[in-house]
Amino acid sequence: MRPYDPDSLHIYDTTLRDGTQQEGLSLSVGDKLTVARHLDDLGVGFIEGGWPGSNPKDAEFFDRARSELSLHTAQLAAFGATRRAGRVAADDPQVAALREAGTSVVCLVAKSDLRHVERALRTDAAENLAMIRDTVAHLHAEGKRVFLDAEHFFDGYLAHPDYALAVVRTAAEAGAEVVVLCDTNGGMLPGRIGTVVSDVLAATGARLGIHCHDDADCAVANSLIAVEAGVTHVQGTANGYGERCGNANLFSIIAGLETKLGQAVLPPGRLGELVRVAHAIDEVTNSVPDPHRPYVGTSAFAHKAGLHASAVKIDPDMYQHIDPAVVGNDMRMLVSELAGRATLELKGREIGLDLSDERDALGRILEIIKSREAAGFAYEGAEASFELLLRDEVSGRQRFYTLESWRVIVEQRPGGEVVSEATVKLTSHGSRHVATAEGNGPVNALDRALRLALEKSYPGLADLELVDYKVRILDGRQGTGAVTRVLVGTGDGRSRWDTIGVDENIIAASWSALEDAVTFGLRRQGERPDPAAH
Numbered sequence: 001m002r003p004y005d006p007d008s009l010h011i012y013d014t015t016l017r018d019g020t021q022q023e024g025l026s027l028s029v030g031d032k033l034t035v036a037r038h039l040d041d042l043g044v045g046f047i048e049g050g051w052p053g054s055n056p057k058d059a060e061f062f063d064r065a066r067s068e069l070s071l072h073t074a075q076l077a078a079f080g081a082t083r084r085a086g087r088v089a090a091d092d093p094q095v096a097a098l099r100e101a102g103t104s105v106v107c108l109v110a111k112s113d114l115r116h117v118e119r120a121l122r123t124d125a126a127e128n129l130a131m132i133r134d135t136v137a138h139l140h141a142e143g144k145r146v147f148l149d150a151e152h153f154f155d156g157y158l159a160h161p162d163y164a165l166a167v168v169r170t171a172a173e174a175g176a177e178v179v180v181l182c183d184t185n186g187g188m189l190p191g192r193i194g195t196v197v198s199d200v201l202a203a204t205g206a207r208l209g210i211h212c213h214d215d216a217d218c219a220v221a222n223s224l225i226a227v228e229a230g231v232t233h234v235q236g237t238a239n240g241y242g243e244r245c246g247n248a249n250l251f252s253i254i255a256g257l258e259t260k261l262g263q264a265v266l267p268p269g270r271l272g273e274l275v276r277v278a279h280a281i282d283e284v285t286n287s288v289p290d291p292h293r294p295y296v297g298t299s300a301f302a303h304k305a306g307l308h309a310s311a312v313k314i315d316p317d318m319y320q321h322i323d324p325a326v327v328g329n330d331m332r333m334l335v336s337e338l339a340g341r342a343t344l345e346l347k348g349r350e351i352g353l354d355l356s357d358e359r360d361a362l363g364r365i366l367e368i369i370k371s372r373e374a375a376g377f378a379y380e381g382a383e384a385s386f387e388l389l390l391r392d393e394v395s396g397r398q399r400f401y402t403l404e405s406w407r408v409i410v411e412q413r414p415g416g417e418v419v420s421e422a423t424v425k426l427t428s429h430g431s432r433h434v435a436t437a438e439g440n441g442p443v444n445a446l447d448r449a450l451r452l453a454l455e456k457s458y459p460g461l462a463d464l465e466l467v468d469y470k471v472r473i474l475d476g477r478q479g480t481g482a483v484t485r486v487l488v489g490t491g492d493g494r495s496r497w498d499t500i501g502v503d504e505n506i507i508a509a510s511w512s513a514l515e516d517a518v519t520f521g522l523r524r525q526g527e528r529p530d531p532a533a534h
């Protein structure tokens, strides 16, 4: 492993600038400061805070950053364009905003594709080079470290290589520390990126960086191949946020560099924070974490196929590209109709049960799971129901009450209010209980009535709370009517568990899921089962 040296390979985050160009993503100044702190905790080298000359929020961010952001590892960078055509860099208000942003690093965006120079900037080749030269030289003379993002570099290089090279040379000669080759439209494939980077390096000798978008689904691969070809500065965003299909996911790049290319790019010990930081930033940006995201997703090391589990049981490396703990993730087993005995055995291990000598029981449980999944169950999303099934089969059923009946009515009252009322009758530890409760819906009423009926025997049930309720109507099978699958999430303030019920009747399906939820909760609380219950 090549040791961590933040100067020899820059990890440059542009979440707060290019990441916010993602549709639907908008951050307050406070959010941006929080994201910056998370990125600094992770240990990236540079955090691009925004474009100070483009809007008041970004200007405020840089203002507040001076007093509110104390970064330990990262340096803050301000982003902006080269001077406008026909102007003097020192007098251009955009350039002034960069100069005054209070950062030691600025990153300029410049055109490097002649088509863009002529059609978007509506100027000529020479003036664009002058804009680059003047702006870089001005900011460099002002004591800034200057990086230059060469927009549309790869498209420009393929059409007019001499001009694209002239951009790199002009920027480097004027004092740009790094010239960042941008695949702005995100359409490049890795082979081409590698070749162009090698050629540009050989032709200019400039320090190069890479900035890739993900429109061809290759942004991370393109960034990694660019590093292999010699760039020493990599840009990307947290979780790959960004314009259109996003930017290169900096977290995958970091993990790839550290675990596959033998290059430490974070301070020692920080790679294990990757999952935590990725999820914390999703929280700030109000994004639902993608479970399938490489390295950091909750499914990234989740094994569903029975054959995979049977090999993983012998050696996890057989179906994992890295040890999940290295990036702060965990291996998980998923129980479903695709499971085998090995899956169940490993799942048992996760919950502290040694099932290595329980081949027959595992076979029975597998049969139950497969036939129930064929009828509409999905244990993957209901691990508490699976755990009850497993424990029942292996250590014998534990029941806390005997159900006599349940009933729900839904009533529209004068004035239009709709109220549900449920009655549950059961016997627990020799006493018969009849409880009636109201709720804002039938499931809420049933849940309350069930807990009311049990509260004398099990007062701890008061701590449980229904926190999630999902319903899915499944197609009718083999000529039967459609069935309803209900998933119930229950919490006790410290943890959460999920249970399932399936029935043609939505209330009956909900009742089954609720019973599992309460039974699981009681087992968790270590409550004494009712030996007479059945």
Ligand SMILES: CC(=O)SCCNC(=O)CCNC(=O)[C@H](O)C(C)(C)COP(=O)(O)OP(=O)(O)OC[C@H]1O[C@@H](n2cnc3c(N)ncnc32)[C@H](O)[C@@H]1OP(=O)(O)O
Pocket: 018, 051, 053, 054, 055, 081, 082, 083, 084, 085, 109, 110, 111, 120, 121, 122, 131, 151, 184, 243
């Ligand atoms: C590839 C990237 O993602 S780069 C980052 C892109 N990010 C953003 O655009 C978000 C922030 N942008 C903004 O707030 C606005 O676009 C501003 C403030 C920068 C400019 O707004 P306006 O002055 O109204 O101009 P507008 O957005 O219509 O057009 C951009 C102008 O910048 C010019 N321009 C574009 N690139 C550059 C460049 N590298 N150097 C100098 N000028 C440039 C264009 O020619 C155009 O000039 P014009 O006004 O004479 O037509």
Ligand SMILES: CC(=O)C(=O)O
Pocket: 018, 109, 149, 150, 151, 152, 182, 183, 184, 185, 211, 213
């Ligand atoms: C600079 C930039 O964001 C791009 O070229 O995509």
